[in-house]
Amino acid sequence: MLVKGGILLEWKALVRTALVSGVVLFAAMFARSQAAKAPTLTALDYAEIGQLSARYVHALDTCADKDWADLFSPDGVVISGADRKRTEGRAALLGFVTAAANRCGQATPLTLKHIVSNQMIEPSPEGATGKSYVLSLKIGKGGMSGEIVFGGKYLDVYVKTPQGWRFKSREIVAAAAS
Numbered sequence: 001m002l003v004k005g006g007i008l009l010e011w012k013a014l015v016r017t018a019l020v021s022g023v024v025l026f027a028a029m030f031a032r033s034q035a036a037k038a039p040t041l042t043a044l045d046y047a048e049i050g051q052l053s054a055r056y057v058h059a060l061d062t063c064a065d066k067d068w069a070d071l072f073s074p075d076g077v078v079i080s081g082a083d084r085k086r087t088e089g090r091a092a093l094l095g096f097v098t099a100a101a102n103r104c105g106q107a108t109p110l111t112l113k114h115i116v117s118n119q120m121i122e123p124s125p126e127g128a129t130g131k132s133y134v135l136s137l138k139i140g141k142g143g144m145s146g147e148i149v150f151g152g153k154y155l156d157v158y159v160k161t162p163q164g165w166r167f168k169s170r171e172i173v174a175a176a177a178s
Contacts, residue, residue: 116134119132130156
């Protein structure tokens with residue numbers, strides 16, 4: 001093979017450079033397209049999901065069972081108990097909350113209060129996921145001491161519906177005793 005004035009060597013270097021540049025460009029474009037597909041949430045989304053969680057405990061604590069059930073998507077589900085029982089669909093959810101510890105038969109105002117804290121929300125392909133801690137407190141009558149009746153966490157899947165953000169699922173997980 002004849003090389004006249006180094007032209008063949010320059011040609012090979014040029015082809016090599018073009019190939020490497022093409023691969024780098026393709027990788028950058030692919031990464032950008034994947035980033036564009038990654039779900040994102042706006043500040044308003046975070047605020048609305050936080051309000052959804054607040055409405056959940058206020059509805060529980062005031063026996064607003066219909067309002068509580070409306071916080072779920074039509075096919076929403078609650079997963080609860082050590083056996084991970086699934087309560088699915090609006091009618092079943094309404095029955096679940098109404099029967100919960102016969103709480104609506106108690107004197108008003110109710111002495112059972114829920115406190116949710118440390119909520120973390122992340123975007124997901126479905127909408128968003130979340131996790132938070134929950135304590136259920138029985139407030140003592142007449143200023144007397146109360147008691148913690150439940151401690152655990154919520155694991156949530158949220159979906160955005162025409163009515164706003166709703167729970168697709170909420171798993172209630174009891175804290176492990178140590």
